[in-house]
Amino acid sequence: MDDQYKPERVWTWDKDNGGKFANINRPISGSTHEFKLPAGDHPFQLYSLATPNGIKVTIMFEELLELGIKDAEYDAYPVNILSGDQFGSDFVDINPNSKIPALIHNTNKGATRLFESGSILLYLADHFNKLIPEDFTQRAETLNWLFWQMGSAPYVGGGFGHFYAYAPVKIKYCIDRYAMETKRQLDLLDKKLEKTPYISGEKYTIADIAIFPWYGGLVLGELYGAAEFLDVDAYSHLKKWAQKISSRPAVMRGVRVNKTWGEESTQLHERHSMDDFKS
Numbered sequence: 001m002d003d004q005y006k007p008e009r010v011w012t013w014d015k016d017n018g019g020k021f022a023n024i025n026r027p028i029s030g031s032t033h034e035f036k037l038p039a040g041d042h043p044f045q046l047y048s049l050a051t052p053n054g055i056k057v058t059i060m061f062e063e064l065l066e067l068g069i070k071d072a073e074y075d076a077y078p079v080n081i082l083s084g085d086q087f088g089s090d091f092v093d094i095n096p097n098s099k100i101p102a103l104i105h106n107t108n109k110g111a112t113r114l115f116e117s118g119s120i121l122l123y124l125a126d127h128f129n130k131l132i133p134e135d136f137t138q139r140a141e142t143l144n145w146l147f148w149q150m151g152s153a154p155y156v157g158g159g160f161g162h163f164y165a166y167a168p169v170k171i172k173y174c175i176d177r178y179a180m181e182t183k184r185q186l187d188l189l190d191k192k193l194e195k196t197p198y199i200s201g202e203k204y205t206i207a208d209i210a211i212f213p214w215y216g217g218l219v220l221g222e223l224y225g226a227a228e229f230l231d232v233d234a235y236s237h238l239k240k241w242a243q244k245i246s247s248r249p250a251v252m253r254g255v256r257v258n259k260t261w262g263e264e265s266t267q268l269h270e271r272h273s274m275d276d277f278k279s
Contacts, residue, residue: 019168035088040075048101050259052213059254066250078258118150142200145207165224190235216242
């Protein structure tokens, strides 16, 4: 076709071509402005937002607190990624990749910075020796699925979600390509959960926490308005698992932390009681 796109010899940045996220997508890294992040009194300082990647970490903290681990108390502050907060100088010092979530763990030995949601989950699991198997083989299976999620979800979010819901034009080839891959992943999880009650076996682990916000969100109809398009009811085992995970008290609290509605936000600066989360 004469009007088919032909790549230039050298790519150039069209700042206005990017749809909903054109104002924050750019081909260079680093901070764009000076900004000092707030900080609280707890050892853990979380800077994030209630996106699928963000709520992995708040669910993890809430699960640890549900287990009675007081040392998992944390301060949480929203980072408005649509306004470019992730490019502020303090945030970039924690995560040079300018993506949420980002976490600081303050100890008497100094501060440890943590970024990438999978890395944060693994760090917290190892630090508290919870939600990850002690058995070496079972631990390996949990990590298999944790890293599977980290490598697979970009096809769902940056691929399917972008072209189906956010791209400035609907391109059939792109939507078909990523819908096919998303459905393959859903089918994979559905077949796995037909055999075991949780992702990596008989027990709830960080693998479930990592996978739930993306794939649980999809089959529960909470992402991209795409439940019917993807025929999520066909994945009955995955949907049953997602409903089970979503009913956990810690999960119900975790998904509400740093969730914004316009100018309002739900922030968890310190955990007082379950009543703080009742609405």
